[in-house]
Amino acid sequence: MTPTDPRKSADTLIVFGITGDLARKMTLRALYRLERRGLLNCRVIGVASTEMTTAEFTAQARERIAATGQTVEDDVFQRFADRVTYLHGDVTDPALYLRLAAEIGPDHTSVHYLEMPPTLFGPIVEQLGAANLLHDACVAVEKPFGHDLASARALNARLRALLSEDQLLRVDHFLGKEPVIEIEYLRFANPAMTGLWNRGSVSAVQITMAEDFGVEDRGKFYDPVGALRDVVQNHLLQVLAAVTMDPPADAGADTLRDRKAEVLKAVRTADPRRSVRGQYTGYRDTPGVAADSDTETFIALQLEIDNWKWFDVPFFLRAGKNLPVRATEVRLILHRAPRLAFLPTPHQAEQNQIVLRIDPEPGARLQLVGLGEETWRPLYLDSSFAQELGEPFEPYERLLNSALTGDHSLFTREDSVEEAWRIVQPLIDEPAAIQPYTPGSWGPDGAGSLVHGRPPWHEPWLPGAER
Numbered sequence: 350m351t352p353t354d355p356r357k358s359a360d361t362l363i364v365f366g367i368t369g370d371l372a373r374k375m376t377l378r379a380l381y382r383l384e385r386r387g388l389l390n391c392r393v394i395g396v397a398s399t400e401m402t403t404a405e406f407t408a409q410a411r412e413r414i415a416a417t418g419q420t421v422e423d424d425v426f427q428r429f430a431d432r433v434t435y436l437h438g439d440v441t442d443p444a445l446y447l448r449l450a451a452e453i454g455p456d457h458t459s460v461h462y463l464e465m466p467p468t469l470f471g472p473i474v475e476q477l478g479a480a481n482l483l484h485d486a487c488v489a490v491e492k493p494f495g496h497d498l499a500s501a502r503a504l505n506a507r508l509r510a511l512l513s514e515d516q517l518l519r520v521d522h523f524l525g526k527e528p529v530i531e532i533e534y535l536r537f538a539n540p541a542m543t544g545l546w547n548r549g550s551v552s553a554v555q556i557t558m559a560e561d562f563g564v565e566d567r568g569k570f571y572d573p574v575g576a577l578r579d580v581v582q583n584h585l586l587q588v589l590a591a592v593t594m595d596p597p598a599d600a601g602a603d604t605l606r607d608r609k610a611e612v613l614k615a616v617r618t619a620d621p622r623r624s625v626r627g628q629y630t631g632y633r634d635t636p637g638v639a640a641d642s643d644t645e646t647f648i649a650l651q652l653e654i655d656n657w658k659w660f661d662v663p664f665f666l667r668a669g670k671n672l673p674v675r676a677t678e679v680r681l682i683l684h685r686a687p688r689l690a691f692l693p694t695p696h697q698a699e700q701n702q703i704v705l706r707i708d709p710e711p712g713a714r715l716q717l718v719g720l721g722e723e724t725w726r727p728l729y730l731d732s733s734f735a736q737e738l739g740e741p742f743e744p745y746e747r748l749l750n751s752a753l754t755g756d757h758s759l760f761t762r763e764d765s766v767e768e769a770w771r772i773v774q775p776l777i778d779e780p781a782a783i784q785p786y787t788p789g790s791w792g793p794d795g796a797g798s799l800v801h802g803r804p805p806w807h808e809p810w811l812p813g814a815e816r
């Protein structure tokens with residue numbers, strides 16, 4: 350992890366929304382795991398509206414941590430439970446903040462983590478300000494940060510009226526994923542990669558985020574959002590920034606974020622004619638989804654970067670629910686080798702590829718080509734990050750630890766969030782017509798047409814699979 354400044358470490362973590370779905374699935378487990386590693390060095394105050402005592406809350410937390418598949422050790426859990434206080438109340442009620450202020454006490458460094466409905470981000474920060482709880486504090490807000498460029502700007506303005514940019518941590522859990530962090534090291538610590546990683550060698554880039562499950566019980570959340578806002582504007586554009594940015598000149602959080610914002614600024618605003626929207630059949634029967642919903646559960650789009658390093662290299666992004674597999678990867682497809690007179694067969698070999706697998710089982714693959722008995726065969730040089738580099742922190746462990754220790758490099762900054770909205774805004778304003786697709790397929794046929802004349806979409810590299 351990036352070196353952190355102990356002077357900036359927080360001694361109090363306040364989790365707003367500690368009884369919610371995200372806390373149940375991720376946050377409690379992450380806090381437990383940090384405790385187990387000896388890295389949780391703060392009090393934890395959980396806030397939500399459900400009425401219960403701290404003892405009832407900790408009993409529920411234990412069950413919820415275990416339900417994620419995490420083994421719960423008594424002594425570790427007891428240490429964690431000893432840190433926790435639960436406060437119930439309505440976050441729009443000033444009286445809650447008086448109780449919170451009394452609970453925190455004077456002279457503390459706090460992180461307020463808002464895993465709350467986004468409409469409450471502004472009101473909570475304003476209540477924290479009114480209760481004088483923003484002094485010596487950071488506020489971490491969950492996604493989504495706005496639902497378009499105008500609303501993201503308005504939210505930024507509202508929060509920044511009370512917080513400096515340095516105090517505001519916008520969470521994108523993909524930035525806590527080990528392989529996404531690893532992109533920077535792979536690219537810039539390895540001349541073998543640095544030399545290839547530009548338009549001189551790369552003919553196209555494919556970024557795929559495929560999920561083999563549908564919207565399930567999240568219809569109410571998902572239907573007003575769709576795939577573009579849910580995962581492209583944030584997760585996939587942050588991955589694209591990591592793949593294409595220039596090297597940061599130092600380890601500072603802002604230097605890294607400057608490089609990401611700079612390359613996002615160079616991404617041409619998306620062209621709706623270079624996008625394909627799909628909806629899996631059966632989606633409209635999901636509870637919480639409108640019977641005539643026009644929301645996309647699949648999107649594919651082409652982006653271009655107007656800078657010297659990436660000019661003329663198409664970036665194809667696709668993301669969807671109910672696809673054949675769960676896999677997220679970045680695939681750089683290198684230029685074709687020329688037809689050389691000494692090569693034995695007339696047809697050309699497949700293009701070399703560099704694949705970075707983000708999920709599942711992070712790893713990297715270099716796909717070359719060799720001559721089999723009669724024809725070209727692919728040669729795969731594969732590496733598993735867990736085997737070679739050790740078991741990583743889980744994304745929320747890493748992000749919570751970073752927030753608590755004052756390392757802001759893994760949180761998105763105002764400029765890159767707004768650039769990302771600027772890039773996708775035309776796809777919101779003039780959405781392509783929805784095309785249906787069969788659950789378990791690779792999306793609508795139009796997705797194939799998008800890459801016409803370029804290398805076709807590649808099936809993701811899956812753990813244990815040769816191709």
Ligand SMILES: NC(=O)C1=CN([C@@H]2O[C@H](COP(=O)(O)OP(=O)(O)OC[C@H]3O[C@@H](n4cnc5c(N)ncnc54)[C@H](OP(=O)(O)O)[C@@H]3O)[C@@H](O)[C@H]2O)C=CC1
Pocket residue numbers: 365366367368369370371372374396397398399400438439440441463464465466467491492493
């Ligand atoms: N769920 C997920 O997988 C993911 C969620 N997120 C984001 O995290 C945030 C939270 O999502 P999620 O956990 O799913 O939401 P939930 O609706 O499951 O949880 C909301 C939480 O907020 C509390 N709450 C709501 N209104 C009030 C209020 N007026 N006063 C006090 N507490 C209140 C609820 O308390 P109580 O239950 O006690 O009423 C609950 O703890 C959202 O921004 C979401 O987009 C991001 C990534 C993934």
Ligand SMILES: O=C1O[C@H](COP(=O)(O)O)[C@@H](O)[C@H](O)[C@H]1O
Pocket residue numbers: 560579580708
């Ligand atoms: O933010 C989100 O991400 C998940 C996928 O995250 P992963 O870490 O499990 O790959 C996605 O399913 C969800 O729709 C979205 O809101």
